Amino acid sequence: MARVKKDGLTFEEAIKRLEEIVYEIEDKDLSLEDTIVKFKEGMELANLCNKKLDEAERKINVLLKGEKQELVEDNFTVEVENDAF
Amino acid sequence: MNNNALTVTELNLYIKDIIENNIQLSNIIVKGEISNFKHHSSGHMYFTLKDNDSKIKCVMFKGYNSYLKIKLEDGMKVLARGYVSVYERDGVYQLYCTDIKKDGLGDLYLAYEELKKKLEQEGLFDEKHKKKLPLLPRRIGVATSSTGAVIRDIINVASRRFYNVNILLYPVKVQGEGAAETIVEAIEYFNDRDDIDVIIIGRGGGSIEELWAFNEEIVARAIYKSKIPIVSAVGHETDFTIADFVADIRASTPSHAAEIVVPSYSELLYKITSLKTNLYNSVNNRIKRDKILIENLSSKIKLNSPQNKINVHYQYLDNLRDKLINSTNNTLIKKKHNLMLTVQKLDGLSPLKSISRGFAAVVKNEKLIKSIEQVEKNDIIEVYFEDGKLDCIIKEKSEVKIWQE
Numbered sequence: 001m002a003r004v005k006k007d008g009l010t011f012e013e014a015i016k017r018l019e020e021i022v023y024e025i026e027d028k029d030l031s032l033e034d035t036i037v038k039f040k041e042g043m044e045l046a047n048l049c050n051k052k053l054d055e056a057e058r059k060i061n062v063l064l065k066g067e068k069q070e071l072v073e074d075n076f077t078v079e080v081e082n083d084a085f
Numbered sequence: 086m087n088n089n090a091l092t093v094t095e096l097n098l099y100i101k102d103i104i105e106n107n108i109q110l111s112n113i114i115v116k117g118e119i120s121n122f123k124h125h126s127s128g129h130m131y132f133t134l135k136d137n138d139s140k141i142k143c144v145m146f147k148g149y150n151s152y153l154k155i156k157l158e159d160g161m162k163v164l165a166r167g168y169v170s171v172y173e174r175d176g177v178y179q180l181y182c183t184d185i186k187k188d189g190l191g192d193l194y195l196a197y198e199e200l201k202k203k204l205e206q207e208g209l210f211d212e213k214h215k216k217k218l219p220l221l222p223r224r225i226g227v228a229t230s231s232t233g234a235v236i237r238d239i240i241n242v243a244s245r246r247f248y249n250v251n252i253l254l255y256p257v258k259v260q261g262e263g264a265a266e267t268i269v270e271a272i273e274y275f276n277d278r279d280d281i282d283v284i285i286i287g288r289g290g291g292s293i294e295e296l297w298a299f300n301e302e303i304v305a306r307a308i309y310k311s312k313i314p315i316v317s318a319v320g321h322e323t324d325f326t327i328a329d330f331v332a333d334i335r336a337s338t339p340s341h342a343a344e345i346v347v348p349s350y351s352e353l354l355y356k357i358t359s360l361k362t363n364l365y366n367s368v369n370n371r372i373k374r375d376k377i378l379i380e381n382l383s384s385k386i387k388l389n390s391p392q393n394k395i396n397v398h399y400q401y402l403d404n405l406r407d408k409l410i411n412s413t414n415n416t417l418i419k420k421k422h423n424l425m426l427t428v429q430k431l432d433g434l435s436p437l438k439s440i441s442r443g444f445a446a447v448v449k450n451e452k453l454i455k456s457i458e459q460v461e462k463n464d465i466i467e468v469y470f471e472d473g474k475l476d477c478i479i480k481e482k483s484e485v486k487i488w489q490e
Binding site: 010011012015018019021022025026032035036039042043046049050052053056057058059060061062063071073076078 | 219220221223224231236237240241244247248249250251252253254255256274350353354356357360361363364367368371372375
């Protein structure tokens with residue numbers, strides 16, 4: 001499901017890469033230069049993840065049949081019944 | 086005739102004996118419609134099974150009817166398994182039921198088992214075909230009824246976990262004629278779009294007929310063919326449908342499906358934050374470690390630096406110089422002292438000193454005369470005093486021991 005978006009990575013890919021970077025810095029014997037490069041990349045990925053998390057927009061739609069039987073998206077509102085919710 | 090007469094009890098017992106010894110009657114399945122159903126307070130069930138032309142009394146004891154999966158009621162068409170025996174007190178034979186199933190379902194169960202076996206052999210349920218769910222789906226496609234608890238539960242649970250959730254509902258018929266077809270259409274529709282990351286198909290629990298759409302082969306194949314991972318949320322906990330087996334993940338309830346599909350916002354946020362902290366700390370530690378290493382190395386290199394060696398030599402050189410100076414001085418002092426001693430000694434031995442005390446030195450031909458043997462009568466000698474000399478002629482020479490007088 002990895003789809004390339006405008007930021008290049010999906011949330012999942014970004015967080016996976018971030019996990020790899022943390023592992024590499026913690027457990028691999030990287031040169032100081034590599035460490036700094038990876039640190040920078042990791043911080044960018046973390047910010048990207050935060051951004052992706054917050055750019056989501058609440059949308060709950062339902063598909064309805066239009067006049068020519070084509071499917072049209074419309075807002076969906078849950079019928080509120082008299083229960084705990 | 087009287088002699089041959091049986092009591093009523095004897096007759097009923099005799100008939101009972103014959104019936105109970107009939108193997109066919111000891112385990113039979115009877116098809117009919119329930120009427121006069123009574124669930125006695127004792128827990129036992131009493132009813133009549135009938136068809137258009139005939140009826141038979143039935144009883145199902147508590148020990149058996151507690152296992153029933155269906156609720157018996159008048160007018161229900163059933164298949165009853167049991168044995169026939171006689172209730173002597175009333176002189177009636179009855180069907181003693183051990184198990185009852187709804188009639189018409191037998192075919193469904195059979196079809197279910199057959200399809201399950203077939204698809205399993207084809208590998209549709211194989212673990213290796215199961216797709217992984219996305220961590221953060223951009224949009225969730227839901228195929229279920231637009232009315233009822235399922236979509237409501239999904240939206241509620243999803244919103245609680247991640248308020249900014251994006252759900253697209255494709256309303257489908259979840260039971261009855263054409264239900265399977267609409268479910269297939271929904272799956273295919275979602276696959277044609279490019280913004281759906283995961284699909285939930287679901288309905289609330291129900292009887293096997295109500296859930297039947299989810300046991301249809303076309304639905305199973307549509308799920309298998311889907312490029313998008315599918316979570317099935319059919320039934321409640323215990324009923325497994327074919328769709329459940331083919332789906333990438335089976336959720337026990339629609340709420341559970343939403344929990345599986347929608348990540349918790351706060352958990353994700355926590356995860357990112359802790360990864361960030363880990364990253365920061367590990368780089369920090371790394372730099373600290375390097376710093377210590379560098380400090381160690383630099384103190385080592387300082388110890389071995391040329392400057393340090395030169396300094397060591399400087400010091401040695403200074404030591405040597407001091408030693409040289411000291412030992413030279415010492416020698417000089419010693420020599421001086423010796424000289425002084427010699428001079429003192431010499432001074433003590435000086436003839437001038439003797440002369441100054443009143444002695445005189447006798448010299449002949451520039452030689453000091455120490456004995457009378459060295460001179461003769463009429464020799465000219467010089468006698469030196471402190472303040473001058475006398476030229477003298479020897480008149481007489483005689484031997485005298487001065488020191489003995």
